[in-house]
Amino acid sequence: MFDWIPVEVYTNVQYYVLLIISILIIVHAMVFDIKDSKSIAFFNVFGAFFIILLTIYMGQRPLSGKYFGDTANYARIYADLQQGKELIIEKDYLFNYLMQFSSNYISIHSFYQFLDILYILPIFLFSRKYFGKYWFFAFYMFITSFSFWSYGVNGLRNGLATSLFVLGLYFYDKKVLMYVCMLLGYFMHASLIIPIAALLVSGLYKNPKIYLYIWLLAIPLSLAGGGMWANFFSSLGFAEDRTQGYLTGGSDEYNSQFSQTGFRWDFLLYSASAIFAGWYFIFKKNIIDRFYIHMLGIYCIANAFWILVITAAFSNRFAYLSWFLMPAVIAYPMFRYKIWKDQYKVFAVILVLYFMFTFFMNVIK
Known part of the structure; x- marks a missing residue:
């Protein structure tokens, strides 16, 4: 779907898009009030569109080992499974059995697309539950984290395991479901x-x-x-x-x-x-x-x-x-409690500074 984007700039494209959105957020914060109903409605609609685009962009990445690490390694294993080779499963049972099962029915790109839905959806649910109508700002802080992209395209098992942990926190008031999610996360990656x-x-x-x-x-x-x-x-x-x-x-x-x-x-x-x-x-x-x-x-x-x-x-x-968990630890109080006079402006500054570490380490350095 995104074959027209050269593989060597594929990752940086999403960082520059995030940079543009970060700038728009801080400009918006300096001009508008966070309680403005039209602003909230806009970010809810924009957020839904952004989640869909991000999930597709991540899931449809090229199968490059040079630029996406384990993406190519798992693609080779997946191809072997599709050719009837046996996978010896001794650990990370959920991930490996899921890959084995999927290889019988869907392509590698569809498999990666499914994994990235599973990677991103718990973050959305967590943000929606604990941040309410301001969910987009919390979600955006999650996806601008230093290692978010890497663990969606390279350290897949680690990333999926932690997303299942986040899903467990979504069910924090339902302890059985919480521990089931975390157990699934453990079997995704020990x-x-x-x-x-x-x-x-x-x-x-x-x-x-x-x-x-x-x-x-x-x-x-x-x-x-x-x-x-x-x-x-x-x-x-x-x-x-x-x-x-x-x-x-x-x-x-x-x-x-x-x-x-x-x-x-x-x-x-x-x-x-x-x-x-x-x-x-x-x-x-x-x-x-x-x-x-x-x-x-x-x-x-x-x-x-x-x-x-x-x-x-x-x-x-x-x-x-x-x-x-960093985005949740930093952002949670700012959208649950009144702390500062110009709270939206303060948060926008914090968000941009938080993202700039990510941008510097992944793009500039």
């Missing part, structure tokens, strides 16, 4: 055990100060321990075989795919933006919201785990297990 464990721990200990202390403590522990933590978690059999490779960095393949290893201060500062937001809203603005405090706890604990293994090659795979 690494989801990290945010699931964080959810359980933060559900038992509801003091947000504890979460912040855990996050802060992880920094000196990581600096002092270096690669010890990666080796420790790997020795416990904490992760699946491929993920252990991410931790120990024993393969040049993983090192070559992550452009810089060592202690990533840039990514730590990026992660800290959500920590600061949680601290500010809860302790400075006195927002006591059970769901929000629980989300912050999940983020803090999952991100602390990543900090411990931050020096490992491909540790960005673990970073995403907390980063996918």
Whole structure:
């Protein structure tokens, strides 16, 4: 469908479109009131159109390994399945059985299209439930996140697993459905055990100060321990075989795919933006919201785990297990509570700054 767009600029096209929309949002915020009914109606209609276009654009991407990583790898496996070859399934049962089943009926592009619907729909549902008529702004913050595009076209299993986790949070008040979604996410990709464990721990200990202390403590522990933590978690059999490779960095393949290893201060500062937001809203603005405090706890604990293994090659795979919640942690209070006088303007500025990190790291750097 988008064959007319050269593969080498396919990803950047969506970043430039997001840049244009970000500029339009901040200009709109400086001129109009967020409570204006016509503005709300416009963003609801525009948001619906944008979701459809984004989902199709992502799902119909070229089958390039150079520009879309695992897109080409899964396409080769899919082609083998269509030719009758057997797939030995030992892990990530939901994803692999889904791929095996789909190969009997639909093309690889249709399969990817279905996966990206499954990837994006929970984010829409979450935004619609918790942000109401302002859902588009929350949704937009999700899709302008640093790793959103990457985990829709490259780290597919990771991305789908975290979206199922978000769907679980959508059913937060229906615990059985919530845990079913998260269990499905685990069987999509076993690494989801990290945010699931964080959810359980933060559900038992509801003091947000504890979460912040855990996050802060992880920094000196990581600096002092270096690669010890990666080796420790790997020795416990904490992760699946491929993920252990991410931790120990024993393969040049993983090192070559992550452009810089060592202690990533840039990514730590990026992660800290959500920590600061949680601290500010809860302790400075006195927002006591059970769901929000629980989300912050999940983020803090999952991100602390990543900090411990931050020096490992491909540790960005673990970073995403907390980063996918950043938009919710930052945006949730701003559209649920009255915090500032010109709240829409403040949020627009925050959104643009949030996106500019994504734009800089993926386009400019």
